[in-house]
Amino acid sequence: MKKDLAHIRCIFVDDEPIGLSVLLAHASRVPILNVLGSFFSGAEALAFIKNNPVDLIFLDIQMPDLSGLELARILSPSVHIVFTTAHPRYAVEEFDLAATDYLLKPIGLGRFLQTTDRITAQFSKVVNGLKPCDYIFVKTGYDWARIDLDLLLYIEADRNYLTFHTSGRKVLTRMKLAEIFEKLPREAFMQIHKSFVISISKIDKIERHQITLADRVLPLSATFRDDLLTRLG
Template sequence: MKIHTLIVDDDPHWRLVFEKFAGVNPLIEVVGSCDSAVEAYGLLMEKEIDLLICDIEMPEMSGLEFVKSLKSPPLVIFVTAHRDYALDCYEVAPIDFLLKPSDLPRFLKAIEKVRLHLDTAPETSAISPYFFIRDSNGYVQVRYNDILYMEAKNNTIHIVAKDDTYTPTLTLSKLEEKLKSDIFLRVHRSFLVHREAIARINKNEIVLTDGTEIPIGDQYRNKINQKHIESYRVLRG
């Protein structure tokens, strides 16, 4: 199997770097290297592309705008010199982010994610929804299904997952808007919970599968009843 790869970056230095990195992995076949989204679009129309290694900050059209414009984009690894794009890119579900200056081991790790995805049988290849959170070393991928709840504290969110806790600096409302998903249920002005993590709903609190108790806000009580109880209730107690 060859991973037909297109590299898009307006910086010739980084195009050369990624071409050299790609040459180390025998699975990768670079079928094009271009400096703009316009040129890349033309190559996508002409060639079969499995993977797009794409810079985000480019003139005329950003890498993010370019990928969003594609009806059926290939797998995408975004490249950026800035750390603040991860949440904005969740809609296009990139395989990974590479933070400049990137090195060969980190590049090969991203390619391994691509290989694993392409090796997955079509009937099981659907990716569980996820988003990226910035940390000191780059970006951490957080799967929706690993999250138990999210709590707003001052200007920070505590995203409590099964094995870790993340604290990005943004508001809960902003995150809720970005996620645009029924997977999470707003139960209090300071709490979003994963609906599948709910074990019990009491009068004033929700009990999660790990035993955590989350308060129910008065203004959210009716919404919880309508969205999470009434639609799934089978038997009356």
């Protein structure tokens, strides 16, 4: 069913009442957000999502029963996630989960509006039937190289460098793995190891601790295995 840009269905999850009330107050200033509910625990939110379609979730990271990171790994890739936290050390891990944005508490209205503007732009492309960009450009030395996403097999990280492996070449760029998720369509790519992101459609075989694609064997971390099988299921 086609999304209605006038109503982005969202929920808020935070175990701190004050933090939750601030976010709800901000949301009341954004007519496009259709707030379906707010929850003090990840478990409550998960139960709701299983029975109600949700487009967007504002999700606190540190919660006692089910953390935001744990909940994010369970959710469908179609659900956009904005993490909220008072701890900036979580930034890298949450972007590894391809979150739409990351809000550091205390969250001001201006910063909240920046996030909702970005989300509105993304949903607008879906509503208007625009095709997501099928290529990206990355800087390599003094030049910029085009990477066609339909030819991209996987991305390999080594400290501050990434190597893009396509069916015909390799491209090396100075970039961290967390940064590339800003450019990739999250429904087509996923992380399988601390050093590897793969194109899901290029998978040939999945074994307990490794994945084969295009005759290349890559390690599969237990951290990401369940998420991969859920995505494919």
